[in-house]
Amino acid sequence: KQEVTQIPAALSVPEGENLVLNCSFTDSAIYNLQWFRQDPGKGLTSLLLIQSSQREQTSGRLNASLDKSSGRSTLYIAASQPGDSATYLCAVYAGSGGSYIPTFGRGTSLIVHP
Amino acid sequence: EADIYQTPRYLVIGTGKKITLECSQTMGHDKMYWYQQDPGMELHLIHYSYGVNSTEKGDLSSESTVSRIRTEHFPLTLESARPSHTSQYLCASSRGGFSPLHFGNGTRLTVT
Numbered sequence: 460k461q462e463v464t465q466i467p468a469a470l471s472v473p474e475g476e477n478l479v480l481n482c483s484f485t486d487s488a489i490y491n492l493q494w495f496r497q498d499p500g501k502g503l504t505s506l507l508l509i510q511s512s513q514r515e516q517t518s519g520r521l522n523a524s525l526d527k528s529s530g531r532s533t534l535y536i537a538a539s540q541p542g543d544s545a546t547y548l549c550a551v552y553a554g555s556g557g558s559y560i561p562t563f564g565r566g567t568s569l570i571v572h573p
Numbered sequence: 574e575a576d577i578y579q580t581p582r583y584l585v586i587g588t589g590k591k592i593t594l595e596c597s598q599t600m601g602h603d604k605m606y607w608y609q610q611d612p613g614m615e616l617h618l619i620h621y622s623y624g625v626n627s628t629e630k631g632d633l634s635s636e637s638t639v640s641r642i643r644t645e646h647f648p649l650t651l652e653s654a655r656p657s658h659t660s661q662y663l664c665a666s667s668r669g670g671f672s673p674l675h676f677g678n679g680t681r682l683t684v685t
Contacts, residue, residue, distance in 0.1 A: 463615070470646040490671045502579075502663055502676035510671065548616075552671065559604070561632075561674060 460488045463551050465564035472571055478536040480567045482549035487527045490559065491552040494523050494534050496545045497566065503548060507534075539571045576600055578678035579664050585684055586654055594649045594680045596664035605647040606674070608663040609633055616663065622647055654684045 462485045466520070472478060491510050497504040505522040507516045509532065514526040520537040532549060546568045550561040574587070577598040586592055598607065604611040604623045618631030620639040628639050639649050647666075651658055661681050665674045 491673070495674050500661075500679075500681065502678045503665075503674075505673050505675065510613070510675040544656075550674070559671065560618065563604075563608075565613065565615045568613075 461489075461551060461553050461562045463549060463562050463564035465547075465567050467567055468565065469568040470570070472539060472569075474540060474571055476539050476571075476573050478539050478569070479567075480536070480547050482551075482564055484530045484532075484559070485563075486539040486553060487530050489527065489551050489553045492523075492525055492532050493550045493561070494521075494532075495548045495550065496508040496546060498545050501521070506547075531570060539569075540561045541573055543570050543571050544569055577664060577666055577675055577677040579662075579680050581680060582678065583681050583683075585683045585685065588655055588658050590684075591656055592651050592682075594651075594662050594664075594682070596647045596649070596677060597645050598647075598666045598675075600666065600668070600675070601644060602642065602666035602675075604667045606665045607637075607639065607647070608629075608665065610661045610663055610679075612661075616667060618650070619662075621648065626627075633645050656663045656684050658682060658684050 466481045468552045493508045494506040509525040522535040524534045546566040548566040550563045580595045606621045607619040610616045619633045620627045622641040664677045665680045
């Protein structure tokens with residue numbers, strides 16, 4: 460069974476720092492990996508989707524990398540801002556026989572203080 | 574921007590009541606999912622569907638049911654609510670293939 464671990468569980472940094480959030484998974488036979496942001500009491504907002512054939516994806520100040528062989532993905536946030544404060548979750552998509560079931564980590568709770 | 578709607582946004586009910594949480598999407602997505610999420614914890618898959626008249630059970634399905642009569646609608650029913658059902662319920666959909674998930678804003682359920 461696929462297991463997804465996110466480290467650190469929580470992070471508090473001053474504004475302007477560059478950040479690295481980690482996501483590891485146990486079964487490397489994945490289709491995609493997706494990073495989400497979740498604000499308190501809300502649903503999940505998609506940030507980046509990396510297909511299994513890709514190494515990385517970029518959107519603005521966010522860059523996500525994927526190393527399937529080692530079962531790892533990293534989300535890099537450049538020049539963090541207070542508005543980046545949220546919980547960041549990664550989801551790994553795997554399955555067989557035509558299924559496509561995402562498995563989520565517990566997330567990294569990020570606070571960026573002014 | 575994804576258009577997926579969940580109602581109600583908040584719900585407080587007594588033990589033993591039957592409830593239905595609504596989820597609708599206007600994107601014509603074939604795949605839909607229900608997740609349960611407790612604070613600080615990972616999302617647990619309850620049910621999913623790959624199209625009309627197709628439903629499958631996830632990890633936490635034993636106390637709930639779903640239906641998929643129309644593509645855009647995927648309601649979740651708890652036949653007899655218990656305090657252990659107190660949680661946030663998230664609905665998601667995707668276009669198919671390996672396309673990304675889009676989430677609604679969730680229903681926060683409290684069972685007293």
